[in-house]
Amino acid sequence: MKVSPVTIIDIAKKLGISKSTVSRALKNHPDISQATKDAVNKLAESLNYVPNTVASGFRNKKTKIIGLIVPQISYFFFPSVVQGIEAVVHKKGYKLMILQSDESYEREVENLNVLIANNVEGILSSVSLETRNFEHFQHVIDIGLPIVFFDRIVKGLDTDVVLVDDVTGACKAVKRLIEADRKRIAICTGNMNLLISNNRLQGYKTALIQAEISIDEDLILSCDTPEETEYAVTALLNKPTPPDAIFAISDLTMTGVMKAVFNKKLKVPEDISVIGFCEEPFRSMYHPQLTTIEPMGFEIGHKATELLFERLEDTNNWSLAPRVIYLDSHLKEGGSV
Amino acid sequence: MKVSPVTIIDIAKKLGISKSTVSRALKNHPDISQATKDAVNKLAESLNYVPNTVASGFRNKKTKIIGLIVPQISYFFFPSVVQGIEAVVHKKGYKLMILQSDESYEREVENLNVLIANNVEGILSSVSLETRNFEHFQHVIDIGLPIVFFDRIVKGLDTDVVLVDDVTGACKAVKRLIEADRKRIAICTGNMNLLISNNRLQGYKTALIQAEISIDEDLILSCDTPEETEYAVTALLNKPTPPDAIFAISDLTMTGVMKAVFNKKLKVPEDISVIGFCEEPFRSMYHPQLTTIEPMGFEIGHKATELLFERLEDTNNWSLAPRVIYLDSHLKEGGSV
DNA sequence: ACCGGTTGCGCAACCGGTTGCATTTTTATG
DNA sequence: CATAAAAATGCAACCGGTTGCGCAACCGGT
Numbered sequence: 071m072k073v074s075p076v077t078i079i080d081i082a083k084k085l086g087i088s089k090s091t092v093s094r095a096l097k098n099h100p101d102i103s104q105a106t107k108d109a110v111n112k113l114a115e116s117l118n119y120v121p122n123t124v125a126s127g128f129r130n131k132k133t134k135i136i137g138l139i140v141p142q143i144s145y146f147f148f149p150s151v152v153q154g155i156e157a158v159v160h161k162k163g164y165k166l167m168i169l170q171s172d173e174s175y176e177r178e179v180e181n182l183n184v185l186i187a188n189n190v191e192g193i194l195s196s197v198s199l200e201t202r203n204f205e206h207f208q209h210v211i212d213i214g215l216p217i218v219f220f221d222r223i224v225k226g227l228d229t230d231v232v233l234v235d236d237v238t239g240a241c242k243a244v245k246r247l248i249e250a251d252r253k254r255i256a257i258c259t260g261n262m263n264l265l266i267s268n269n270r271l272q273g274y275k276t277a278l279i280q281a282e283i284s285i286d287e288d289l290i291l292s293c294d295t296p297e298e299t300e301y302a303v304t305a306l307l308n309k310p311t312p313p314d315a316i317f318a319i320s321d322l323t324m325t326g327v328m329k330a331v332f333n334k335k336l337k338v339p340e341d342i343s344v345i346g347f348c349e350e351p352f353r354s355m356y357h358p359q360l361t362t363i364e365p366m367g368f369e370i371g372h373k374a375t376e377l378l379f380e381r382l383e384d385t386n387n388w389s390l391a392p393r394v395i396y397l398d399s400h401l402k403e404g405g406s407v
Numbered sequence: 408m409k410v411s412p413v414t415i416i417d418i419a420k421k422l423g424i425s426k427s428t429v430s431r432a433l434k435n436h437p438d439i440s441q442a443t444k445d446a447v448n449k450l451a452e453s454l455n456y457v458p459n460t461v462a463s464g465f466r467n468k469k470t471k472i473i474g475l476i477v478p479q480i481s482y483f484f485f486p487s488v489v490q491g492i493e494a495v496v497h498k499k500g501y502k503l504m505i506l507q508s509d510e511s512y513e514r515e516v517e518n519l520n521v522l523i524a525n526n527v528e529g530i531l532s533s534v535s536l537e538t539r540n541f542e543h544f545q546h547v548i549d550i551g552l553p554i555v556f557f558d559r560i561v562k563g564l565d566t567d568v569v570l571v572d573d574v575t576g577a578c579k580a581v582k583r584l585i586e587a588d589r590k591r592i593a594i595c596t597g598n599m600n601l602l603i604s605n606n607r608l609q610g611y612k613t614a615l616i617q618a619e620i621s622i623d624e625d626l627i628l629s630c631d632t633p634e635e636t637e638y639a640v641t642a643l644l645n646k647p648t649p650p651d652a653i654f655a656i657s658d659l660t661m662t663g664v665m666k667a668v669f670n671k672k673l674k675v676p677e678d679i680s681v682i683g684f685c686e687e688p689f690r691s692m693y694h695p696q697l698t699t700i701e702p703m704g705f706e707i708g709h710k711a712t713e714l715l716f717e718r719l720e721d722t723n724n725w726s727l728a729p730r731v732i733y734l735d736s737h738l739k740e741g742g743s744v
Numbered sequence: 745a746c747c748g749g750t751t752g753c754g755c756a757a758c759c760g761g762t763t764g765c766a767t768t769t770t771t772a773t774g
Numbered sequence: 775c776a777t778a779a780a781a782a783t784g785c786a787a788c789c790g791g792t793t794g795c796g797c798a799a800c801c802g803g804t
Contacts, residue, residue: 075523075550077790088754093791103752118546123524125790128465129759135504143493144486145688152480156507165521167472168505170493184502186412187460209455213412296688325692332694351482351633355662355692357669414760425784430761440782462760466789 076117085109096121127189136378137185138168139178139195141222146321146349147367148196151220154371155194162379164191171198179206186215192378193217194371197224199261199294216381220374222264228392230381232374234347235396236266239363240273242401243317243345246361248281250407252315252343256289256306258299258323267292270319270347289313299326300333307334315407318346320365328356343407347399358405366397373397413454422446433458464526473715474522475505476515476532478559483658483686484704485533488557491708492531499716501528508535516543523552529715530554531708534561536598536631553718557711559601565729567718569711571684572733573603576700577610579738580654580682583698585618587744589652589680593626593643595636595660604629607656607684626650636663637670644671652744655683657702665693680744684736695742703736710734 078096082089087106095102095110113119127133136159140148152168159166167190169181178198185193193215195207204224210217211228218230247255257274260267271290278285291306293299299322306313307330316331318324324346336342338358345361353360373395384390415433419426424443432439432447450456464470473496477485489505496503504527506518515535522530530552532544541561547554548565557569584592594611597604608627615622628643630636636659643650644667653668655661661683673679675695682698690697710732721727 079790089791090755090793091753093793094753097792101752106752120520120523122465122526122790123521124461124465124470124526125759126792128461129790129792131759133461143480143489149481149486156480160507165504165506165525167502169502170497183457184460186457188502189459189461325688328692351662352692355665355689357665416760426761427763427785428783430763431783434762438782443782459760462789463762466760466762468789 075122076119077122078119081110081113081117081119084113131189133189133191134164135167135188135190136164136375137181137188137190137193138166139171139181139185139193140168141171141173141196141198143168143170146352147221147365150349150365150367151196151371154368154373155375156371157368158372158375158379173199175200175203182206182210186210186213190215192382194220194374194378196220196222199263202263216378218374218378218381220370222266225265230374230377230393230395232370232377232395232397233266234364234366234370234399236269237273237276239347239399240270240317240319241277242273243347243363244274244277245281246401246407247315247317247343247345248277248283250315250339250343253283254286254289254311254313255283255315255317256291256303256313257317258291258293258303258319258327260292260319260323261294262292267319274317293323293326296322296326296329299323300329301326303327303330304333307331307336313342315343315345318344318348320346321348321352324348324352324360338406345407353402353404356404356406361404361407362402364399364402366399369397412459413456414459415456418447418450418454418456421450468526470526470528471501472504472525472527473501473712474518474525474527474530475503476508476518476522476530477505478508478510478533478535480505480507483689484558484702487686487702487704488533488708491705491710492712493708494705495709495712495716510536512537512540519543519547523547523550527552529719531557531711531715533557533559536600539600553715555711555715555718557707559603562602567711567714567730567732569707569714569732569734570603571701571703571707571736573606574610574613576684576736577607577654577656578614579610580684580700581611581614582618583738583744584652584654584680584682585614585620587652587676587680590620591623591626591648591650592620592652592654593628593640593650594654595628595630595640595656595664597656597660598631599629604656611654630660630663633659633663633666636660637666638663640664640667641670644668644673650679652680652682655681655685657683658685658689661685661689661697675743682744690739690741693741693743698741698744699739701736701739703734706734 078089078092082092092110095107143149171178171181175198178201207224207227220232223231223233244255259271275285291302293302303326316327318327327344331342338344347365348360348362349365349367353362381390415426415429419429429447432444480486493503508515508518512535515538541564544561544564555567560568560570581592596608612622628639630639653664655664664681668679675681684702685697685699686702686704690699718727
């Protein structure tokens with residue numbers, strides 16, 4: 071049977087004082103005498119009093135909750151991001167409400183409403199694959215709820231945004247392959263509905279053009295899941311002129327690439343080089359360890375949350391112009407190139 | 408500038424009716440005429456009305472939030488669990504507040520208070536490594552807040568508990584190694600403060616005893632992190648009589664095992680067999696794929712949440728005795744044995 | 745004894761939605 | 775047309791903590 075928790079009213083009654091005094095005593099308000107404060111604190115302690123944050127959050131519209139919407143909390147990238155977010159959120163004494171969109175537009179809209187309904191003070195989000203209409207995000211902005219996008223951002227909205235410098239990063243990766251004397255470099259782009267996929271593809275093209283290597287559309291694979299990637303890469307490897315290097319734009323695609331490579335019994339890096347945007351515990355799982363461009367999951371989450379809190383703490387927050395933060399991800403040598 | 412969101416009072420004023428009527432109309436209460444309902448719904452829609460769940464949650468003590476405390480949301484296991492939890496929580500129209508203990512006792516206590524303060528309706532938790540005192544959990548039980556433990560459970564508390572049948576699972580794993588004619592089987596147990604570590608070790612011993620293989624304490628490595636494991640396994644492999652098989656009790660220890668094995672340039676499974684409790688995307692990342700005992704992360708999260716909701720939905724919940732659910736995890740063949 | 749200032753505390757409204765009960769309006773029936 | 779019954783709506787309290795304002799008690803100084 072549920073025991074009703076102790077409230078300031080219970081304390082007030084036992085002490086024969088008013089609940090306002092109890093409230094102020096607990097918050098160490100200067101108006102209250104030390105004797106009263108001591109009595110209140112002592113009783114509160116002994117009764118295991120836990121202030122009802124729902125009640126106070128209701129009163130002053132401060133729930134101390136940050137909402138997070140991610141496509142999925144699996145694989146490596148998003149858990150890393152969550153770690154980075156948590157670090158800041160916890161330091162600030164806030165809590166995190168995590169919702170998943172499952173790559174569905176409908177659930178994204180629904181989740182946004184849930185966060186609004188729960189009076190979260192700010193939102194962090196990485197958009198779903200399916201999303202092509204951004205009115206729901208615009209509505210969040212309209213009601214003045216601070217929102218920061220990371221990784222999968224939305225163009226054209228007046229918000230802060232954090233992402234890695236995809237173009238440069240991808241360019242670095244491909245240049246590294248070219249340095250290793252690779253000529254037929256394939257790329258596995260993720261879903262082309264995402265800006266990051268386009269950017270990374272652009273970096274790939276830039277590197278090739280600068281090296282005066284012509285772009286072969288056959289070497290550009292648009293694949294989403296590990297399975298799709300494995301299939302596409304296998305097909306490519308079976309062609310008469312297979313690639314001598316593969317650039318995978320994410321952990322997911324890299325998984326598929328590596329499977330295809332292993333199934334073909336190709337040796338890395340002797341027979342084929344691979345490089346990609348891969349998170350730490352993932353890259354060192356392979357042998358040789360993968361040469362990677364760091365996706366900076368932790369840092370992205372960390373930075374995005376910092377930007378969000380800057381807005382929350384900026385009392386006259388209309389003064390802050392939307393910021394676009396590019397984190398530059400450096401190349402980390404493994405042995406796969 | 409923050410725009411104050413529309414409330415039922417706004418709707419009531421515009422329609423010249425009382426807020427109680429609006430409230431009832433929105434909830435499709437039979438007392439309200441269809442005409443009024445239509446008018447209210449239409450206006451609510453056009454004003455983008457989002458009910459304030461903090462307010463209603465405050466009123467009727469139903470926040471529709473489930474609290475989750477995990478040590479960390481990284482690696483494979485906990486994200487899988489979260490997926491399983493989310494599936495049920497979302498289906499029930501609830502939200503998840505995820506807090507991390509970072510393996511710290513203090514943060515665990517703090518997190519529990521945060522969840523109580525936020526009026527969560529139920530709690531799911533996997534305890535921190537550091538925790539040896541369980542009064543904070545007892546307090547949760549005392550105030551009648553339903554709590555279900557999973558994976559890393561607490562013995563001796565009157566709560567529901569979900570875990571895999573570690574003893575049997577570990578036993579299966581080791582038997583599989585014995586079938587493959589392995590004689591010197593090492594085990595990497597995790598932190599021995601955890602029940603699962605003890606159970607899996609026990610399963611290991613049971614299998615050996617049944618096969619009449621004597622237990623060599625040198626083959627029992629107690630190691631926590633991938634790094635520790637790598638170090639310990641490397642040392643073991645360098646001994647005059649190295650093991651011919653290794654059983655790793657988790658993804659983390661397996662990571663270390665595989666690194667040590669690769670560094671020694673040992674071939675799996677020719678030179679050495681490996682087997683472990685490993686999550687799906689992880690096991691198929693290696694070549695050959697790992698033979699594993701499934702840790703059932705998704706299923707554990709799913710089941711734990713179902714138990715929790717059974718309690719929430721059981722109006723006279725004192726009738727339910729604490730349940731202990733063992734999920735039996737079967738062996739999944741890879742090529743590593 | 746009187747006064748201005750300080751200290752400590754209580755009163756009551758408020759946040760937004762919910763709900764038991766009273767009240768008004770409509771409908772049906774004699 | 776009166777009246778009882780049913781349908782639709784309003785009133786007001788409530789949830790627990792916060793806060794502006796008012797007021798009494800007390801202080802030291804004259």
